[in-house]
Amino acid sequence: MINDDTIVALATPSGAGAIAVIRLSGDDAIVIADTCFQSIKSEKTLSNQKTHTIHLGHIVEGGRTIDEVLVSIFKNPNSYTGENVVEISCHGSNYIQQEIIQLFLRKGCRMATAGEFTLRAFLNGKLDLSQAEAVADLISSDNEASHQIAMQQMRGGFSSEIAKLREELLNFASLIELELDFAEEDVEFADRTQFKELIEHIRFVLKRLIDSFAVGNVIKNGIPVAIVGEPNVGKSTLLNALLNEERAIVSEIAGTTRDTIEDEISIGGIGFRFIDTAGIRETKDVVESIGIKKTFEKIDQAQVVVYLFESDVVSNDHMKSNSIRVEIEKIRNKYPLKPLLVIANKVDKISENQQLKLDDTLSKIEGSSFMFISAKQNIGVDALKQQLLSYVNTGALRNNDTIITNSRHYDSLIKAFEEVERVREGLESGLSGDLLAIDIRQALYHFGEITGEISNDDLLGNIFANFCIGK
Ligand SMILES: Nc1nc2c(ncn2[C@@H]2O[C@H](COP(=O)(O)OP(=O)(O)OP(=O)(O)O)[C@@H](O)[C@H]2O)c(=O)[nH]1
Numbered sequence: 001m002i003n004d005d006t007i008v009a010l011a012t013p014s015g016a017g018a019i020a021v022i023r024l025s026g027d028d029a030i031v032i033a034d035t036c037f038q039s040i041k042s043e044k045t046l047s048n049q050k051t052h053t054i055h056l057g058h059i060v061e062g063g064r065t066i067d068e069v070l071v072s073i074f075k076n077p078n079s080y081t082g083e084n085v086v087e088i089s090c091h092g093s094n095y096i097q098q099e100i101i102q103l104f105l106r107k108g109c110r111m112a113t114a115g116e117f118t119l120r121a122f123l124n125g126k127l128d129l130s131q132a133e134a135v136a137d138l139i140s141s142d143n144e145a146s147h148q149i150a151m152q153q154m155r156g157g158f159s160s161e162i163a164k165l166r167e168e169l170l171n172f173a174s175l176i177e178l179e180l181d182f183a184e185e186d187v188e189f190a191d192r193t194q195f196k197e198l199i200e201h202i203r204f205v206l207k208r209l210i211d212s213f214a215v216g217n218v219i220k221n222g223i224p225v226a227i228v229g230e231p232n233v234g235k236s237t238l239l240n241a242l243l244n245e246e247r248a249i250v251s252e253i254a255g256t257t258r259d260t261i262e263d264e265i266s267i268g269g270i271g272f273r274f275i276d277t278a279g280i281r282e283t284k285d286v287v288e289s290i291g292i293k294k295t296f297e298k299i300d301q302a303q304v305v306v307y308l309f310e311s312d313v314v315s316n317d318h319m320k321s322n323s324i325r326v327e328i329e330k331i332r333n334k335y336p337l338k339p340l341l342v343i344a345n346k347v348d349k350i351s352e353n354q355q356l357k358l359d360d361t362l363s364k365i366e367g368s369s370f371m372f373i374s375a376k377q378n379i380g381v382d383a384l385k386q387q388l389l390s391y392v393n394t395g396a397l398r399n400n401d402t403i404i405t406n407s408r409h410y411d412s413l414i415k416a417f418e419e420v421e422r423v424r425e426g427l428e429s430g431l432s433g434d435l436l437a438i439d440i441r442q443a444l445y446h447f448g449e450i451t452g453e454i455s456n457d458d459l460l461g462n463i464f465a466n467f468c469i470g471k
């Protein structure tokens with residue numbers, strides 16, 4: 001997969017900006033840059049300069065100056081990719097960016113493919129695979145929690161944990177395999193008691209990592225919260241209040257929201273994705289009924305359900321109050337495991353007395369929390385956010401434990417766990433060394449998959465295809 005051509009790409013986002021960075025990596029990166037670079041003050045060549053230095057000059061082609069730039073050089077092996085790397089900071093016009101890139105292509109560079117810089121870093125041993133994947137996560141992280149996890153993974157916290165376990169296991173595997181060479185003598189090099197302890201420890205660590213995926217997944221993708229309820233109760237108003245912008249159309253006409261609207265905000269460093277839905281009611285309107293069908297699909301996908309109703313309507317109408325209870329219980333029964341937050345909206349429209357009475361009847365509904373808010377007047381919205389936050393198990397995050405967010409790692413960890421389980425059973429039942437060794441090798445294989453000691457072109461292709469070009 002690796003080849004020794006020199007690649008080039010824009011490293012900053014496409015489009016105009018104050019400056020843009022164009023990156024070259026490969027054996028000839030510095031030599032090629034030299035052919036287009038003219039120092040302003042002296043007659044210097046980049047190839048003669050020290051690594052990690054910056055040079056002011058012009059990018060020229062023939063007699064034409066394309067831009068005044070700053071060129072940073074990093075010499076093999078002390079660069080991001082481990083190869084010779086040149087970074088050119090130019091003025092951020094689209095035209096200049098393209099002219100410079102085209103120039104380098106003519107000079108013998110090749111356009112980098114997605115993630116190719118990071119792939120080269122991996123292949124040159126600068127990063128292990130899970131660290132390389134963390135680079136992509138870091139770039140896409142948009143809240144404190146996902147950033148923290150990506151940073152930790154990039155620093156190698158997770159890989160070093162896996163690598164350590166792998167090494168210890170490898171030790172035992174070799175001892176057991178050594179025993180096989182002395183089969184006639186019936187010796188035991190691998191202390192079985194110690195081995196059992198190690199296996200217990202590995203199981204413990206793997207289990208913790210596997211369990212962390214639930215938290216990690218949520219943090220990476222944002223926690224989906226569905227806002228549901230009858231038409232006109234104020235769902236869209238609440239969405240806008242949560243997002244602090246006029247995201248959804250609000251009107252006094254029932255059935256305003258016909259499609260679902262989603263947007264994400266960060267509460268306490270955790271990403272929440274709010275889904276405003278079409279109000280649930282019997283309707284003959286085709287478009288609206290499609291919207292309502294979608295509402296139920298959205299509840300299926302959500303991790304938390306917020307059920308909204310109008311406190312004034314319910315306070316003044318006993319029948320309504322009963323039908324709301326039935327509705328809430330329906331959702332409760334259909335989704336027994338999902339946190340359900342029942343909200344009486346428009347509290348600004350009822351008296352304190354009415355509020356007390358309502359609180360008395362509705363806070364008794366089992367398995368749900370109950371709160372009053374006014375979405376329109378922004379009363380109780382902060383308390384609502386705090387309540388949502390309380391549903392998230394952020395213990396692992398606070399403790400700075402390793403959290404798995406990558407489903408590829410998750411799969412490998414599960415497989416490793418199964419193999420380790422098999423080794424444990426083998427140990428319990430006094431399985432012969434040769435069979436034990438096979439299971440240990442299998443477990444080792446799955447550990448290696450995570451850090452990339454074991455990889456293949458397909459796997460690498462898949463992982464790096466998800467990167468942006470220039471990274
Ligand atoms: N007084 C008061 N009015 C509110 C409050 N929240 C929403 N409203 C009003 O209630 C009406 C309906 O609000 P929407 O947010 O469009 O309701 P919805 O639940 O999204 O309605 P559909 O999309 O039709 O299902 C609008 O006129 C809002 O201004 C509130 O807290 N207090």
Ligand SMILES: [Mg+2]
Binds near residue numbers: 237256257277
């Ligand atoms: Mg609406």
